[in-house]
Amino acid sequence: MELAARTTHVTSSPTLAIDTKAKQMKAVGEDVCNLGTGEPDFDTPEHIRAAGIVAIEEGFTRYTPSSGLAELREAISEKLKKDNDLDYKPSQIIVTCGAKQACMNAILATVNADDEVIIPAPYWVSYPDMVRVAGGEPVIVETSEANGWKITAEQFADAMTPRTKMIILNSPSNPTGAVYSREELEKLVEVADEEGIIILSDEIYEKLTYDDVKAVSVASISQTAYDLTITVNGFSKAYAMTGWRLGYVAAPENVAKAIDALQSHMTAHTAAPSQKAGIAALKGDQQAVGDMKDEFQVRRDYVHDRLSKMPNISVVKPDGAFYVMIGIERTALTSQNFCDKLLSRQKVALVPGIAFGNDRTVRLSYATSLDVIKKGLDRLEEFLRSA
Ligand SMILES: Cc1ncc(COP(=O)(O)O)c(C=O)c1O
Known part of the structure; x- marks a missing residue:
């Protein structure tokens, strides 16, 4: 069937691709740290x-x-x-x-x-x-x-x-x-x-x-x-x-x-x-909004502190949302390559910056528990030391 021209310019969301792959790996029992997801890990109040x-x-x-x-x-x-x-x-x-x-x-x-x-x-x-x-x-x-x-x-x-x-x-x-x-x-x-x-x-x-x-x-x-x-x-x-x-x-x-x-x-x-x-x-009561923000702040501080001490990357301290953009220029890898290798070698999912129009970066989301974040960052550090 012939498609309308407008569909040829549109691709399905690339941020979902790595998420799907990480979920598939998890489904077959692999211990994946998913730092790619873009939604709060909290339940609706x-x-x-x-x-x-x-x-x-x-x-x-x-x-x-x-x-x-x-x-x-x-x-x-x-x-x-x-x-x-x-x-x-x-x-x-x-x-x-x-x-x-x-x-x-x-x-x-x-x-x-x-x-x-x-x-x-x-x-x-x-x-x-x-x-x-x-x-x-x-x-x-x-x-x-x-x-x-x-x-x-x-x-x-x-x-x-x-x-x-x-x-x-x-x-x-x-x-x-x-x-x-x-x-x-x-x-x-x-x-x-x-x-x-x-x-x-x-x-x-x-x-x-x-x-x-x-x-x-x-x-x-x-x-x-x-x-x-x-x-x-x-x-x-x-x-x-x-x-x-x-x-x-x-x-x-x-x-x-x-x-x-x-x-x-x-x-x-x-x-x-x-x-x-x-x-x-x-x-209603806005307490939950503040509580979630406080938890995100703890994670943001932890993530930024750890990343700023890792080799071969650069990072700006983010003031908001729940993402950090990591500069990977010094690794000489494309963002897709970086994410593919990180996922297959260390089982950590990040999103390639190319999805956001910048191939020299990858995105880390801290909308997940501090335990997963800690484990994921340990693995990322190991990956960067051996890259
Ligand atoms: C910048 C930005 N705008 C809009 C949205 C869409 O949010 P909603 O779930 O309200 O459609 C998102 C979701 O990730 C987002 O990151």
């Missing part, structure tokens, strides 16, 4: 699970409005005001099947065929393919370890052409853990404002920042920033709710309306019980 169960048992299992339950959008509106200093009315908020659909919707609603979208690399794997699905052209801008894996205003300005429509920012970042400061964001907004470039701000890791670093919402910087920005967030990382498929997009009224119309013909809305669970997450 009990009171949130309970809200989902109650919803099902009370028969709350029918269609909801495509934009999401009014009560949930109200709760999101309040959360954005309280946590992010953002004024979005419920009518500007659309609940989605995860932040993934929120990003895809935002791109579909604003990017025309042949529009260019600037994406700083290393990037989250889905951004370039999302842009291609919409008919746009991803313009990848390489950031450097020396600059903490962040795009500078100069790089942004240099990458701009008359076709530029959007820039995608992800702070804290998957895969680098980089968090942009207010000053850095202000400079990027200044460049965006010169040509009215839309800023898609994916803030899914917002709750996971360490030491005294705090994630700043781009749209909160100024009225200009607010008018240019589409804010994306969700429940997967903050509340360990990956499988509930719950996220949202907050945007200027006309964009929100367009996204609602698009979504009404696709998924319509995410599952009704998931939305009830989302209300419980936002309105």
